[in-house]
Amino acid sequence: xxxxxxxxxxxxxxxxxxxxxxxxxxxxxxxxxxxxxxxxxxxxxxxxxxxxxxxxxxxxxxxxxxxxxxxxxxxxxxxxxxxxxxxxxxxxxxxxxxxxxxxxxxxxxxxxxxxxxxxxxxxxxxxxxxxxxxxxxxxxxxxxxxxxxxxxxxxxxxxxxxxxxxxxxxxxxxxxxxxxxxxxxxxxxxxxxxxxxxxxxxxxxxxxxxxxxxxxxxxxxxxxxxxxxxxxxxxxxxxxxxxxxxxxxxxxxxxxxxxxxxxxxxxxxxxxxxxxxxxxxxxxxxxxxxxxxxxxxxxxxxxxxxxxxxxxxxxxxxxxxxxxxxxxxxxxxxxxxxxxxxxxxxxxxxxxxxxxxxxxxxxxxxxxxxxxxxxxxxxxxxxxxxxxxxxxxxxxxxxxxxxxxxxxxxxxxxxxxxxxxxxxxxxxxxxxxxxxxxxxxxxxxxxxxxxxxxxxxxxxxxxxxxxxxxxxxxxxxxxxxxxx
Numbered sequence: 001x002x003x004x005x006x007x008x009x010x011x012x013x014x015x016x017x018x019x020x021x022x023x024x025x026x027x028x029x030x031x032x033x034x035x036x037x038x039x040x041x042x043x044x045x046x047x048x049x050x051x052x053x054x055x056x057x058x059x060x061x062x063x064x065x066x067x068x069x070x071x072x073x074x075x076x077x078x079x080x081x082x083x084x085x086x087x088x089x090x091x092x093x094x095x096x097x098x099x100x101x102x103x104x105x106x107x108x109x110x111x112x113x114x115x116x117x118x119x120x121x122x123x124x125x126x127x128x129x130x131x132x133x134x135x136x137x138x139x140x141x142x143x144x145x146x147x148x149x150x151x152x153x154x155x156x157x158x159x160x161x162x163x164x165x166x167x168x169x170x171x172x173x174x175x176x177x178x179x180x181x182x183x184x185x186x187x188x189x190x191x192x193x194x195x196x197x198x199x200x201x202x203x204x205x206x207x208x209x210x211x212x213x214x215x216x217x218x219x220x221x222x223x224x225x226x227x228x229x230x231x232x233x234x235x236x237x238x239x240x241x242x243x244x245x246x247x248x249x250x251x252x253x254x255x256x257x258x259x260x261x262x263x264x265x266x267x268x269x270x271x272x273x274x275x276x277x278x279x280x281x282x283x284x285x286x287x288x289x290x291x292x293x294x295x296x297x298x299x300x301x302x303x304x305x306x307x308x309x310x311x312x313x314x315x316x317x318x319x320x321x322x323x324x325x326x327x328x329x330x331x332x333x334x335x336x337x338x339x340x341x342x343x344x345x346x347x348x349x350x351x352x353x354x355x356x357x358x359x360x361x362x363x364x365x366x367x368x369x370x371x372x373x374x375x376x377x378x379x380x381x382x383x384x385x386x387x388x389x390x391x392x393x394x395x396x397x398x399x400x401x402x403x404x405x406x407x408x409x410x411x412x413x414x415x416x417x418x419x420x421x422x423x424x425x426x427x428x429x430x431x432x433x434x435x436x437x438x439x440x441x442x443x444x445x446x447x448x449x450x451x452x453x454x455x456x457x458x459x460x461x462x463x464x465x466x467x468x469x470x471x472x473x474x475x476x477x478x479x480x481x482x483x484x
Contacts, residue, residue: 074235081235082148085141092134109134112213112220116340121210123339124260124363128220135224140231143174160290169290176283178225183276185218190273195266199322202270203330207263207367209340219265222272223256244387251384258377261359262367270319271381274311281307298402305395312388320381327374335368 077084096106113127147170155169195201230249233242252275259268281304288297334346335355349355349368356373358365 078235081140082144085137085144088137089134089141112217115213116210119210119340122213122216123210124216126361126363128216131220132224132227135221136228136231139225139228143228143232146177147171147174155290158291165290169287172283172286172290175279176287179276179279179283182218182222182225183273183280185214186269186273186276189215189218189269193266193269195270199318200326200330202266202322203327206331206369207336207343209263209343209363211265215265215269219256219260219268223253223260226252226256244390248384248387251380251387255377255380255384257360258380261363262369262373264377267319267323271316274316274319277311278304278308301398301402305399308388308392308395312385313392316381316385316388320378320385323374323378323381328371331369333368333370335366337364337366339364 092106092109095102099106108127108130110131112122112131114123114125115121116123147167151170151173152166154173155166160166160169190196226249230246230253233239233245233249239245255271256268259265259271281300285297285300285304288300332346333349335349336343336345336347338344349370350366355366355368359367
């Protein structure tokens with residue numbers, strides 16, 4: 001074989017036969033196709049994509065601890081809570097507007113029911129639960145919408161750059177907005193009431209089975225807010241004090257619901273005013289911290305600490321003492337039945353336990369007051385006091401850091417739990433479009449659209465039709481295999 005024939009053989013790849021040396025190299029290359037090792041499957045430092053020997057593409061994704069159907073459902077709800085909430089509200093209002101027969105059912109969701117024209121006040125009834133459900137959905141949508149579209153952009157505009165700090169700033173700003181509205185409303189109701197600075201007046205006239213519309217809306221909205229808070233701490237990332245907060249929320253819900261259904265709304269109003277005033281200063285201090293106003297944050301933290309001690313450990317315990325003494329003196333054990341216009345009683349407390357739960361289901365049924373009911377109220381109030389004492393010791397630790405010059409950094413609930421150890425796993429990448437062969441690609445049309453001209457391979461002096469331009473096109477669309 002002469003030199004010309006040898007060159008022709010080495011060039012004409014389509015008609016030549018591979019030499020034994022070339023075949024052995026090809027077999028060796030096939031045998032070394034990269035496989036994802038065990039270490040790379042669980043290492044965040046591994047490649048983002050991998051290709052197995054059977055040409056399957058694996059993509060790396062983060063595997064979180066605790067992943068499961070419920071956790072994934074919580075993440076989905078967290079990502080879509082704004083749309084879900086306002087779609088549900090829109091559905092209720094649209095049905096109310098365009099379906100006249102549905103109005104008796106839809107109106108109970110967004111109006112306060114059981115108005116008594118004779119007294120100008122409102123009674124209580126099962127429709128109140130529909131209003132609470134509506135407020136839960138409303139608070140969920142308002143919170144998510146304001147945080148995402150108003151508060152987070154404001155935080156970025158004011159110089160907060162870290163994603164975690166923007167989220168925390170948005171959460172605290174929402175709490176500040178909520179308490180500015182509802183603490184002010186609660187204080188307005190308390191100052192204008194006959195029991196303002198008069199503990200004994202908290203217990204007179206029981207049972208009054210009607211209340212003003214403003215007081216009713218205030219208590220039902222507060223009830224809904226704390227139910228919604230239970231939902232929030234379960235769909236968002238858990239904090240270090242998750243279980244303490246959960247116990248706090250359940251005790252608060254129990255106290256609000258019991259004070260409403262047992263017609264002790266006066267003391268319910270007072271307890272909420274005492275507890276909510278502290279939550280004006282804490283979110284404000286945190287927002288100042290995220291905005292970089294360290295000195296103002298420390299000053300506001302001092303105001304927060306003083307208000308906490310005075311409101312939650314002095315006036316609160318005075319109220320608990322009144323529950324223990326004044327309530328036992330002014331409200332003797334007895335049972336009543338009916339509404340205000342035809343109230344019957346008092347009559348003896350019946351045997352059994354069913355009458356204790358009847359006020360939650362039958363608002364004109366039997367309602368009984370006994371030492372057992374009083375002690376249930378008192379135990380819940382003291383349980384809440386134990387939690388606040390635990391948190392107050394943590395606040396003292398923060399105050400010590402402020403005195404040392406380290407700055408105020410609330411350890412109660414601002415930081416998440418220790419960061420979960422992130423692992424990765426590889427899963428097979430699913431094609432987004434139908435796979436086609438290279439021959440099916442319209443190279444001429446691609447040239448006309450992009451203006452790119454096909455190059456001619458000149459390194460060997462030989463033109464391999466369709467090789468260079470196809471490789472360039474495949475590289476542009478991300479289909480070219482990476483060879484290590």
